Amino acid sequence: MWMRELLLLLALSCLAACHRGMEPVAFHDEGYPAKLSDWHVVEARDGVLQLNEGVVPYELNTPLFTDYAHKLRTIWMPKGVSAKYSPTDTFDFPVGTIISKTFFYPLPKDAARNATDVAGTYDTSLDFAAPGQGLNLANVHLVETRLLIRRRDGWVAIPYVWNADQTEAMLARTGDVQALTLVSDSGERENFNYVVPDQSQCVSCHAHDWNTRAIQPIGPKARHLNRDYRYADGDENQLAHLMRVGYLTGAPAPADAPRNANWMDPHASLDARARAYLDINCGHCHNPKGAANTTGLTLDIATPEDRHIGICKPPTAAGQGTGDHLFDIVPGYPDDSILPYRLSSTEPGTMMPEIGRSTMHREGVALIKAWIAAQSGDCVVLH
Known part of the structure; x- marks a missing residue:
């Protein structure tokens, strides 16, 4: 029992360290702040892309493919409000919600890599992230962070592109193009242009109803989120976790909620x-x-x-x-x-x-x- 308590204490200490020095999350109900750090949701600090207090990471059973990029997804909500559960549609998120998605690549193992070399495979032995707590910047290359902001008049998408020093992401409403090279474990190389969509293109995927063209999140649906995640304090089903921390109401037990397969799961049909x-x-x-x-x-x-x-x-x-x-x-x-x-x-x-x-x-x-x-x-x- 004492060992379990010690591990919990260490996890909570790590969590507190990740929040140290970060100002509270700032919700901007209008405008387009120039820097990602103006929101204080995720920030590059002390060699780690850190998550602020109350910023909850999540994963999808099967993610959208984006040029082999990996993604750190998070949700934050103001105190006292929750999303409403739906068995089929995107959850009904309250005004003030901030959803972030940071696109990144693992760095190749070869120390002699070029500045534009990135790897498509994800080697967990490199410890990209402490459990539930951001990314180790020594092992990854950050490309962009997209925010979905639930304002009073609806959702708005705001893209930010990370600088070469990997210290800050700047507003990029007109998008961006970066020449990168994918490097496989076997050394095979593939040159490509990573395209950050401009803000107007977000509607192409995020408009649930093409008549109104109002955007909304894609991933936060029951069938995509119904899986375990390794949080800072241990493994837990994501739906159950969101209910426990007060970010979701009305969800059934995970066993009674819909669940998509993991596309790479050899045990699934x-x-x-x-x-x-x-x-x-x-x-x-x-x-x-x-x-x-x-x-x-x-x-x-x-x-x-x-x-x-x-x-x-x-x-x-x-x-x-x-x-x-x-x-x-x-x-x-x-x-x-x-x-x-x-x-x-x-x-x-x-x-x-x-x-x-x-x-x-x-x-x-x-x-x-x-x-x-x-x-x-x-x-x-x-x-």
Whole structure:
């Protein structure tokens, strides 16, 4: 028992150290502060990207792919308010909520790396982050931090780009482009342009209803958050943790809440993994109200596996986006299907998603191809 108490004391001491010297989180109900540190949500201090008091980190069961970048996600709310639980939609967050997402890359193990070299794999043995507490800046390269702010008139997205010294992120409403090089564990290199979207592009993914084009968060849904996280004081289910700290109301026990699969989980079914991957990467646009609602292709998790999800469905428009393929999904034949063709492309006008990546997600495409290859059925071509 004494050992458990000692570990808890050490964890709380670490937590207090991370907050030392940081001013309280500042919610700005208007305007666009010039520096990320003006918000005091996460700050680069003493070699660590630190989380302020009350800033709760979280992860998704299956995350959105962004050029192999890793992401530190956080939620903060003012005292005395909570988000309202929904089993299907984004939680109803109160005014004053700040959601942050910091995009970063592990640094290659090779000490002779170039200044633009970043690694795509995540080696936890390098201790990128203390449990639940930010990132060790000696082991990572920070690229950008995006904030979603719940103001009185709705959500607003504000992008910040980290400087070369990794000490501060500056407001970048017009976006940014950085030439980087991915370095694999085997030494394979891939040059690419990391694109930080400009503020106006955020609506492309974050508009839940394309008629109103009002933006809202994508990740904080029950099915994405229903998993354990290693917080500073131990492992806990994220839904249960948010309820316990007062950031969420109305949630059932985790066992009774929806849960998407982890796309890399070898114990999950191929179907569950592929559907989770399409849900987070494509479903925010390909749904009945989303930006791609005119395509007739719906890819969120609730879509039945029929023509609505693309099985034997012809495209609504011809052109380079089809690759001369006839159907979105041809059961058993991924190379004849439009869906993996567009996921594989990096050409503007062809690639999907349309923004948010400059590289092909090889492992993700392989998953979708395997899923289509395992399907049975025939597509009839009418002449």
